[in-house]
Amino acid sequence: xxxxSVVRGAGIDLDAAEEAARRFLDALGVSMDSESLRGTPGxxxxxxxxxxxxxxxxLTTFPNDEGYDELVLVRDIPLRSVCEHHLLPFTGTxxxxxxxxxxxxxxxxxxxxxxxxxxRPQVQERLTKQVADWLQEQLQPRGVGVxxxxxxxxxxxxxxxxxxxxxxxxxxxxxxxxxxxxxxxFLSLAKP
Numbered sequence: 001x002x003x004x005s006v007v008r009g010a011g012i013d014l015d016a017a018e019e020a021a022r023r024f025l026d027a028l029g030v031s032m033d034s035e036s037l038r039g040t041p042g043x044x045x046x047x048x049x050x051x052x053x054x055x056x057x058x059l060t061t062f063p064n065d066e067g068y069d070e071l072v073l074v075r076d077i078p079l080r081s082v083c084e085h086h087l088l089p090f091t092g093t094x095x096x097x098x099x100x101x102x103x104x105x106x107x108x109x110x111x112x113x114x115x116x117x118x119x120r121p122q123v124q125e126r127l128t129k130q131v132a133d134w135l136q137e138q139l140q141p142r143g144v145g146v147x148x149x150x151x152x153x154x155x156x157x158x159x160x161x162x163x164x165x166x167x168x169x170x171x172x173x174x175x176x177x178x179x180x181x182x183x184x185x186f187l188s189l190a191k192p
């Protein structure tokens with residue numbers, strides 16, 4: 001459940017969103033006379049507020065005292081976002097890895113970074129790059145790799161109506177882009 005006071009602080013007005021949802025459904029000819037639909041505008045407003053509000057987190061890093069210089073990869077990070085073109089959800093998994101430099105990161109933070117950038121209307125290509133660029137800036141590792149595989153309901157439920165089609169995007173930075181062996185290792189381990 002979305003906490004209304006927290007959401008209001010994030011620039012979201014749930015009352016206005018609920019009224020807009022009510023007008024939107026009415027404009028599409030959806031009657032809200034039944035008991036089960038009466039609360040739908042409020043549920044819509046709260047659902048989108050939840051989708052667009054990332055949980056706060058603090059990036060936890062530690063000195064790389066051991067000099068670890070091999071790939072660190074977290075696979076199959078659950079991902080949910082909303083397509084900015086149709087405001088329909090897309091879901092999938094992210095695979096995020098890096099070659100440590102002077103600092104290492106708490107592993108759960110890799111999932112939190114994905115969630116942070118996914119909690120807004122997005123396109124998958126930008127999301128992939130935002131995660132990689134942010135990690136590169138914050139950690140200053142020798143390399144960063146991000147692969148995202150997602151299913152877009154804007155493509156499966158409407159338009160092309162192509163259920164089962166998956167979109168895969170990748171961003172590789174530093175050594176993971178420049179060194180063919182490092183790139184191959186990352187991509188083989190991150191293979192969706």
